[in-house]
Amino acid sequence: MFQYILYRLCLVFPVLLGVMLITFFLMYIVPGDPVLTMLGQHASDESIARIRAQLRLDDPWYSQLANYLLRTLRGDLGRSYITHIPVRDALLQKLPNTVRLALAAIVVAIIMGVTIGIISAIYQNSWIDYVAMTFALLFISTPVFWFGMLLVFFFAMRLGWFPISGMGDGGWQYLFLPAITLGSRFAAFLARYTRSVMLEIIRDDYIRTARAKGVKESMVVLKHALKNVMIPVITVIGLNLASLLNGSVLTESIFAWPGFGRYMVAAIQKRDFQVIAGSVLVGAVIFIFFNLIVDLLYVALDPRIKYE
Amino acid sequence: MNPGRGKKREGFWADAGKRLKRNKAAMLGLMMVILFILVAMLAPLLAPYQPEQIDLFSVLTPPSREHWLGTDYYGRDLLSRIIYGTRISLAVGLTVQLISLTIGTLLGSLAGYYGGKVDLVIMRIVDIVLSFPSLLLIIAIMVALGPSIFNVFLALGLVSWTRTARIMRSEFIVTRERDYVKAARAIGNNHFRIMFKHILPNCLAPLIIIFTMGIANAIMMEASLSFLGLGAQEPTPSWGSIINNGLQYLRTAPWYSLFPGLAIAYTVLGFNLLGDGLRDALDPKMKDV
Numbered sequence: 318m319f320q321y322i323l324y325r326l327c328l329v330f331p332v333l334l335g336v337m338l339i340t341f342f343l344m345y346i347v348p349g350d351p352v353l354t355m356l357g358q359h360a361s362d363e364s365i366a367r368i369r370a371q372l373r374l375d376d377p378w379y380s381q382l383a384n385y386l387l388r389t390l391r392g393d394l395g396r397s398y399i400t401h402i403p404v405r406d407a408l409l410q411k412l413p414n415t416v417r418l419a420l421a422a423i424v425v426a427i428i429m430g431v432t433i434g435i436i437s438a439i440y441q442n443s444w445i446d447y448v449a450m451t452f453a454l455l456f457i458s459t460p461v462f463w464f465g466m467l468l469v470f471f472f473a474m475r476l477g478w479f480p481i482s483g484m485g486d487g488g489w490q491y492l493f494l495p496a497i498t499l500g501s502r503f504a505a506f507l508a509r510y511t512r513s514v515m516l517e518i519i520r521d522d523y524i525r526t527a528r529a530k531g532v533k534e535s536m537v538v539l540k541h542a543l544k545n546v547m548i549p550v551i552t553v554i555g556l557n558l559a560s561l562l563n564g565s566v567l568t569e570s571i572f573a574w575p576g577f578g579r580y581m582v583a584a585i586q587k588r589d590f591q592v593i594a595g596s597v598l599v600g601a602v603i604f605i606f607f608n609l610i611v612d613l614l615y616v617a618l619d620p621r622i623k624y625e
Numbered sequence: 626m627n628p629g630r631g632k633k634r635e636g637f638w639a640d641a642g643k644r645l646k647r648n649k650a651a652m653l654g655l656m657m658v659i660l661f662i663l664v665a666m667l668a669p670l671l672a673p674y675q676p677e678q679i680d681l682f683s684v685l686t687p688p689s690r691e692h693w694l695g696t697d698y699y700g701r702d703l704l705s706r707i708i709y710g711t712r713i714s715l716a717v718g719l720t721v722q723l724i725s726l727t728i729g730t731l732l733g734s735l736a737g738y739y740g741g742k743v744d745l746v747i748m749r750i751v752d753i754v755l756s757f758p759s760l761l762l763i764i765a766i767m768v769a770l771g772p773s774i775f776n777v778f779l780a781l782g783l784v785s786w787t788r789t790a791r792i793m794r795s796e797f798i799v800t801r802e803r804d805y806v807k808a809a810r811a812i813g814n815n816h817f818r819i820m821f822k823h824i825l826p827n828c829l830a831p832l833i834i835i836f837t838m839g840i841a842n843a844i845m846m847e848a849s850l851s852f853l854g855l856g857a858q859e860p861t862p863s864w865g866s867i868i869n870n871g872l873q874y875l876r877t878a879p880w881y882s883l884f885p886g887l888a889i890a891y892t893v894l895g896f897n898l899l900g901d902g903l904r905d906a907l908d909p910k911m912k913d914v
Contacts (some may be wrong), residue, residue, distance in 0.1 A: 328752070335753035339762075343769040454901075458894035460845060462852050463868055463886035466875065474876050563760035567849055571872075581761075582853055585768060593768050600761045608756070 318616055325612055329605060336601045341385050344594045345378060354588050355398040394595035399587055404595035407580060412599075414484060415565055415576035418499060421492050422561065423554065425500030426507050430553075431546060433504070434511025439538065441516060449508065456505035461564045465498035465571040482573035495572045499564050506560075507553045514549040548618055555611035562604060641830070644906035651902020657895030665711035672705035676862045685878045695880040698870065703881065706862035707888050713863045714892060717777065717847040718840035724782025726836060729789025730825070736790065737797025738820050744794070751787045759784055760849065767855045774857045777850055781843050789835050796828040830907040837903055841896035848889050864889050 352368045353360070369375055373384055388395075394404035437449045456464075472494060473481040485491045518524065519538075527537050554561075566578030573579065577596060584592035645651055664671060673693075680700035688695045694703040736747040754762070766780040800806060801824065809823045850856035851865030859866070864885040871881030 331749060332753050332756045335749075336756060339753070339757075340765065343765045347769050454897055455890070455894060458841070458845075458897050459890045460848050460852070460865075460868075460886060460893075462849065463882070463889065466868070466872060466882055466886070470875055470879055559758040559760075562758035563849070566760055566764075567852070570853065581764070585764065585853065585855065588768075590768070593765065597757070597761045597765045601757045604758045605756045 321616060322613060325609065329609060332605060333602065336598065336605070337386060337389055338382075340594050340598045340601075341382055343597075344590055345381070347590055351398055351590055354590075389598070394598070395591040397584070397592050398589050404592050407592070408577060408595065408599055411575060411577045411580045414574065415569070415578065418492065418495055418568070418574060418576060419561060419565055421496035422499035422503060422565075425496050426503035427550060429500070430504035430507025431511050431550065433508040434549075435515055435538065435543070435546070437508065437512040438515030438519065446512075450512070453505040453508045456501050457509075459502070460567075461498060461502055462567040462571050464501065465494070465568055468494045468498055469571065482571075484575055495568050495574050498571070499561070499568045502564060503553075503557060503561060506557050507550065510549045510553045511546060514546065518545050548615075551611060551614055551618065555608065555615075558604060558607055558611070562600060641906045645902055648902045648905060650898050651906070654895050654898025654900075654902060657891065658899055661711060661892050661895060662715065664708060665715040668708050668712055672702075672708045674702035674705040676701065676706045676709040677860045678702070678705075685874060685881070687878070688880055694884045695878065697867070697881055698874065703867070703884055706867060707864065707885055710862045710864045710867070710885065710888065711892075713774065713857060713861060714844045714847065714889075717774075717781070718843045718896075720778045721781040721785060721843035721847075722836050722839045724778065725786040725839060726789055726832065727786075728782070729786035729835075730793050730832070732786070733790035733793025734797050734820050734825065737794035738801055738816070738824070740798070747790070748794070751790055754784065754787050757784075760846070763846065763850065764853070764855060767850060772855045772858055774861060774863070777847055777856045780850075781846055785839060785842065785846075788839075789832075792831050792835060793828060796831060797824060800824045800827055834900060834904045834907060837896055837900040841893045841900065844889065844896070845893055 351372070352365050352374070355368060356364060373381055376384070392405060394408070396403050397407065400407075433449050433453070437446045440446050469481055473479045479490050479494050483491065524537060528534075532540075565576065566582065568574065569576045569578035570582050577600065581593060581596035581600075584590075584596065678701060680696070682700065683692070683696050684700045685698060686692055686696045686700075692702050692704065694707065697703055697706070732747050732750075736744040763780045763784050766783065767776060770776040770780065797820075806819060806823055809819050814823070847856055847863065848865035848868070851863040852869045854866070854869060857863035857866055867885040868882045871878065871885075874881050
């Protein structure tokens with residue numbers, strides 16, 4: 318087990334290096350001159366030359382790369398071409414909002430997904446099961462941004478129950494619709510997976526033993542089976558972490574939620590490449606570390622798992 | 626040819642076909658997919674208007690007898706745009722899968738067949754690509770290449786091959802030890818011939834499943850990119866960009882964004898139902914791929 322943990326930790330370094338290389342080269346081949354984005358079309362030749370020198374844009378690629386790697390490792394992600402605010406500071410300010418949204422979505426997903434999955438498994442092949450699983454597949458097939466838009470239309474615009482967008486004073490009513498939007502697709506994955514795990518669990522010997530001892534059926538489900546549902550929860554969170562991050566970019570755009578995704582999408586529209594590069598890099602780093610945590614949690618939860 | 630083996634393969638596909646036909650959800654998915662493809666092929670016959678036909682006298686009109694699904698900000702007929710949009714989605718699904726299956730099969734089979742250092746290098750590349758949340762990597766590629774539908778094909782193809790590579794690798798690891806592969810090697814076939822003439826045809830089942838599921842995924846991703854303004858550009862009638870354009874009229878013209886979203890959900894659901902059914906029919910072991 319310790320060997321696996323060590324191996325898994327060492328694996329992070331080449332991956333991080335690869336991620337930095339990819340981000341660098343993508344931004345290196347970006348068409349158009351970033352200096353024109355900063356100074357506008359009517360900048361004088363001297364000021365363009367000065368900024369180019371400042372950003373080291375005339376250096377050969379390998380020296381730009383070395384410079385990029387060094388400053389990134391120091392935690393310097395550059396400054397926005399437009400607002401001149403350091404990308405790191407802006408991200409540190411936006412990320413907590415994204416984390417809040419993601420956590421709320423995970424809570425929504427676990428409550429809805431695990432419940433629906435367990436009920437579906439208990440009533441396997443009944444109409445309840447069919448309806449639940451049809452809805453799950455429907456949610457997986459529905460674009461997140463479109464579902465969010467429907468919620469805004471009905472619950473914010475027509476019924477006026479919730480604010481249309483933004484984070485306001487940070488109250489729960491602002492969080493509600495975005496969390497449902499982001500969480501429902503996740504809940505659908507979770508419901509499907511929980512169901513299949515439950516179906517295996519309720520046929521297991523120890524459940525039969527519990528029943529044979531005369532334990533009440535509700536207790537069998539709640540006490541004995543539910544304990545083993547933690548593994549699918551972690552699996553689904555692990556497998557769909559990318560989908561959660563992708564979804565948060567889209568959800569934040571719909572709801573004007575002041576998080577990491579909206580910050581990046583706004584930068585795309587303004588062609589603010591430094592911000593885009595920094596956000597992509599930070600998004601990937603967060604993703605890498607969460608995957609690491611999920612993998613390690615696995616080992617902790619299920620001692621049978623070893624590296625292949 | 627080995628007659629015994631040929632018969633066995635035929636039996637496998639016939640059995641799988643029977644299992645698929647018994648699966649009602651999969652058959653529904655198949656019908657949805659066929660309808661989608663027919664609409665894409667017959668778009669000029671089905672669409673009541675040209676998708677780019679601007680009519681400034683009927684801007685943002687609600688669904689009516691003239692315009693069944695209403696019109697957009699330029700007075701273009703939304704039904705016609707959605708019908709022509711099937712062509713964009715179909716093209717995205719097929720092209721992206723062609724690119725990603727080619728890269729994924731090639732790298733996956735090399736890794737699985739040769740093992741050792743080749744395997745190590747290829748799998749680390751897979752790890753690096755997988756360590757990006759896919760949408761962020763695609764956004765970065767799209768920003769670097771510039772928004773256009775052709776670049777969407779390229780970006781999605783370059784990002785989505787990893788799953789194919791992983792599955793093909795494990796198929797090749799199992800298959801390369803089979804007797805018929807050893808026999809093919811013993812009679813002096815070269816590696817290329819063994820890999821692509823002997824092993825690959827036996828890995829067709831997972832490829833079909835990945836292909837179907839991958840189309841659903843590619844259509845969803847294209848819609849997301851176009852929704853963010855990074856995919857197809859005006860006046861291309863991509864479903865994602867129609868939703869994006871309609872968003873600012875959500876309060877006054879909700880039909881604008883409603884119908885293209887239904888079209889996406891319908892299409893993706895069709896491919897997912899079919900994919901689920903194919904997975905159950907072809908390879909019951911392959912869960913949650």
